[in-house]
Amino acid sequence: MSESVLKSLSGPVVLLGAGKMGGAMLEGWLKLGLPAGKAVVLDPNLPADAAAALAARGVAVNPALADIPAPSVLLLAVKPQVAPDALPPLAPLVGAGTLVVSIMAGRTLAFMSAIFGAGAAIVRSIPNTPAAIGRGVSVCVPGANVSAAQRDLASALLGAIGIVEWIDDEALMDAATAVSGSGPAYAFLLAEVMAQAGAAAGLPPELAARIARATVAGAGALMDQSDLPAATLRQNVTSPGGTTAAALGVLMNETAGFGPLMVEAVAAATRRGKELAG
Incomplete structure (x- = not known):
């Protein structure tokens, strides 16, 4: 076509x-x-x-x-x-x-x-x-x-x-610009802070950066090739009571977790877009 x-x-x-x-x-x-x-x-x-x-x-x-x-x-x-x-x-x-x-x-x-x-x-x-x-x-x-x-x-x-x-x-x-136009920066930041967290946990910084980058890129490729919703893919890698569940307990906190922060971030980007349009 x-x-x-x-x-x-x-x-x-x-x-x-x-x-x-x-x-x-x-x-x-x-x-x-x-x-x-x-x-x-x-x-x-x-x-x-x-x-x-x-x-x-x-x-x-x-x-x-x-x-x-x-x-x-x-x-x-x-x-x-x-x-x-x-x-x-x-x-x-x-x-x-x-x-x-x-x-x-x-x-x-x-x-x-x-x-x-x-x-x-x-x-x-x-x-x-x-x-x-x-x-x-x-x-x-x-x-x-x-x-x-x-x-x-x-x-x-x-x-x-x-x-x-x-x-x-x-x-x-x-709003669309705040999600997709600015969105790659959010993914890059995720790899960046994952690497910093890995280094804080004792990993050599260069190793932490490499595996964080590869993990974010690999997860994105898996999501792209799968027909499953992102929530299902997340659930599939989360064993009850396991290490991933422990981490998600922090990241999915209803008041201070990743979700509320992302809502606030997208709202800020949306407001700024309206200001620039003028």
Whole structure:
């Protein structure tokens, strides 16, 4: 599905910003069959060697805006703080058949509609960092003018870097970002504090760090490959009265345990997302 959608585009896919996330997406599109000649990269900060490598593959790099054919997609992958300056020059590119997809944190559909026009078809999305290895999560909300076909196109584009989930209420975007966008940091912190706890219990710090990292990564891979709920997987590794049960008795404390802390953390991230959106 994704491959056929990308191969059938009439106009180019214009990528604004080819940093880590944008670059990962571009590589995913090319692997899925997007012809290199239909990819356009706009990034004045792209290193010369990276620009030359893309150009050698047939990707257009920083052409004059007037030379870009009417795009099928304009994907916005720049940092949100540069958006007020970087987006307006691209407004003439957005025609009736153009889908605008944003992966900028905090920039709302209304913000982008004010730049590209009230009739523009816009999808707002936020991927997370595992997209760099094709294991990301992208949560998307469609604007009012996005057709079913354009929604499928957005799914194909974002599906190149992981799974895609849709919500209909933009007000939920901050909560989704707090869970999935910020979520990898929570997993990294878990490995970090597990290592510190292991060292405090007497393990050599380097060994504690290695086994904590491998344990978090392995548990994540097991959960990914299993159809069982996370709670069931947890129960399956917890013997009554055993060592895991003793540890979970602390971590699952109803007032001071991991659950209440995570609720508080996600709420804080959600509030901050609303503040940044402004």
